Amino acid sequence: MLFxxxxxxxxxxxxxxxxxxxxxxxxxxxxxxAWLSLMSLAFxxxxxxxxxxxxxxxxxxxxxxxxxxxxxxxxxxxxFGVLANLAVLGYFKYANFFITTVNDFTGTLWLMDxxxxxxxxxxxxxxxxxxxxxxxxGQTREYDFLRFSLFVLFFPQLIAGPIVHHKEVIPQFQHRAxxxxxxxxxxxxxxxxxxxxxKKVLLADELARYSNLAFSAAHDGVLLSFFxxxxxxxxxxxxxxxxxxxxxxxxxxxxxxxxxxxxxNFNSPYKATNIIDFWRRWHMTLSRFLRDYVYFAxxxxxxxxxxxxxxxxxxxxxxxxxxxxxxxxxxxxxLHGLYLVIxxxxxxWRIRWWGKDKRYGAWGRWAARLLTFTAVVVGWVFFRANxxxxxxxxxxxxxxxxxxxxxxxxxxxxxALANNLENMGWEFHNSKLxxxxxxxxxxxxxxxxxWAMPNTQQIVAAYRPAVNxxxxxxxxxxxxxxxxxxxxxxxxxxxxxxxxxxxxxxxxFRF
Numbered sequence: 001m002l003f004x005x006x007x008x009x010x011x012x013x014x015x016x017x018x019x020x021x022x023x024x025x026x027x028x029x030x031x032x033x034a035w036l037s038l039m040s041l042a043f044x045x046x047x048x049x050x051x052x053x054x055x056x057x058x059x060x061x062x063x064x065x066x067x068x069x070x071x072x073x074x075x076x077x078x079x080f081g082v083l084a085n086l087a088v089l090g091y092f093k094y095a096n097f098f099i100t101t102v103n104d105f106t107g108t109l110w111l112m113d114x115x116x117x118x119x120x121x122x123x124x125x126x127x128x129x130x131x132x133x134x135x136x137x138g139q140t141r142e143y144d145f146l147r148f149s150l151f152v153l154f155f156p157q158l159i160a161g162p163i164v165h166h167k168e169v170i171p172q173f174q175h176r177a178x179x180x181x182x183x184x185x186x187x188x189x190x191x192x193x194x195x196x197x198x199k200k201v202l203l204a205d206e207l208a209r210y211s212n213l214a215f216s217a218a219h220d221g222v223l224l225s226f227f228x229x230x231x232x233x234x235x236x237x238x239x240x241x242x243x244x245x246x247x248x249x250x251x252x253x254x255x256x257x258x259x260x261x262x263x264x265n266f267n268s269p270y271k272a273t274n275i276i277d278f279w280r281r282w283h284m285t286l287s288r289f290l291r292d293y294v295y296f297a298x299x300x301x302x303x304x305x306x307x308x309x310x311x312x313x314x315x316x317x318x319x320x321x322x323x324x325x326x327x328x329x330x331x332x333x334x335l336h337g338l339y340l341v342i343x344x345x346x347x348x349w350r351i352r353w354w355g356k357d358k359r360y361g362a363w364g365r366w367a368a369r370l371l372t373f374t375a376v377v378v379g380w381v382f383f384r385a386n387x388x389x390x391x392x393x394x395x396x397x398x399x400x401x402x403x404x405x406x407x408x409x410x411x412x413x414x415x416a417l418a419n420n421l422e423n424m425g426w427e428f429h430n431s432k433l434x435x436x437x438x439x440x441x442x443x444x445x446x447x448x449x450x451w452a453m454p455n456t457q458q459i460v461a462a463y464r465p466a467v468n469x470x471x472x473x474x475x476x477x478x479x480x481x482x483x484x485x486x487x488x489x490x491x492x493x494x495x496x497x498x499x500x501x502x503x504x505x506x507x508x509f510r511f
Contacts, residue, residue, distance in 0.1 A: 003506075198496060210231065225402055225427075243506055265284050275376075406428055
């Protein structure tokens with residue numbers, strides 16, 4: 001069941017909300033929690049009832065392991081729990097990848113039936129591993145099974161995150177004597193949900209047509225020219241942002257409707273002025289997990305610069321492989337690991353030669369932002385491409401190695417320069433993958449929007465939409481309960497509802 005579907009918006013969500021708050025108003029807190037857990041299981045089973053055969057036993061096992069570790073922290077129990085969770089993830093997500101890789105390198109012909117990847121297994125696995133590690137470290141309490149199950153199953157974050165910590169969600173249920181409906185949070189939740197829905201339906205799904213066209217052409221052996229390749233790469237860059245940030249907005253909005261604040265997952269990542277800053281803003285809960293449970297476990301920066309850099313690269317390689325069972329994801333992770341090493345080296349050099357207090361000017365900040373954005377776009381090519389030949393073809397096109405084509409209908413825009421451009425190797429003819437100044441204008445407007453406008457959480461920051469306060473309120477626009485905002489959100493919701501016949505899955509459902 002998709003957030004952007006009629007079944008969810010007009011059936012599942014209102015029924016779940018009404019019964020939840022009705023039970024809470026009657027003083028049946030635990031019954032309300034049980035209802036929300038059961039409806040979360042129904043939400044998960046909607047995709048495939050067989051998935052329950054995986055998630056329910058895993059729920060009981062991890063609760064038992066966590067309780068054991070809370071009472072008596074034993075390293076062997078922790079190792080067993082972590083390996084058991086990784087084994088399940090490894091089988092469903094990487095078994096076919098492993099068999100294919102072995103066959104490619106050894107020439108063997110091992111065969112294995114295709115394994116269907118259960119939705120959300122990557123997010124659920126990391127969430128449970130974090131819980132077990134925290135229990136071993138003495139950072140958890142003896143939660144009862146009902147609250148633990150709701151922590152794992154809460155449907156807004158079940159499929160594609162954010163990856164929540166027990167300490168962020170469980171106390172919000174644990175310390176409430178009743179479940180009163182709070183109209184302001186409900187209104188804020190609807191606002192955030194609708195904004196996320198607009199991102200997905202009006203922006204991400206439209207951009208998908210352009211990115212799919214370019215990457216499919218490259219996969220089929222078409223040599224994309226400079227502008228064609230860049231339009232495809234940037235279309236995917238924007239599509240992925242609006243798709244995943246839209247989902248994260250919807251998850252936070254749904255949490256607010258139930259009076260629960262989830263952690264923020266996006267904070268305008270394309271405004272980052274370096275890669276370190278980018279990973280503090282992009283998929284923030286994954287970055288936190290990789291830092292706290294992988295990078296620190298490998299030794300972090302405690303064993304010298306060389307080991308620190310190796311740990312960074314290793315952490316990002318794991319992060320890349322977590323996203324998908326393919327070598328293109330590994331390369332994407334390794335590329336970002338290399339980016340981080342270079343970034344840390346640059347910071348060290350600046351402090352050594354310019355001093356710690358040296359600040360960039362406005363031009364310097366914009367140059368840094370543009371450089372960071374370009375590096376991120378190059379990485380997304382590997383992230384999106386089905387294979388290496390596709391990625392290499394796209395990158396060659398972006399580098400101008402496969403020619404430069406401009407629509408012949410707009411040749412006149414270049415005036416007297418057109419002949420000189422032709423002498424330099426430009427071609428003037430029509431292309432299905434690039435329409436000229438219109439595409440450049442759209443790219444410029446989209447970038448300006450992402451760089452200049454506040455994000456969703458900044459718009460509603462006065463009402464603290466997320467559990468962590470990491471953003472400053474927007475100067476404009478600022479949401480507050482008012483007739484004007486009600487009309488705007490109702491209008492936005494109506495526009496989306498009229499487009500729901502073209503529903504599509506979220507990109508991160510694949511990971």
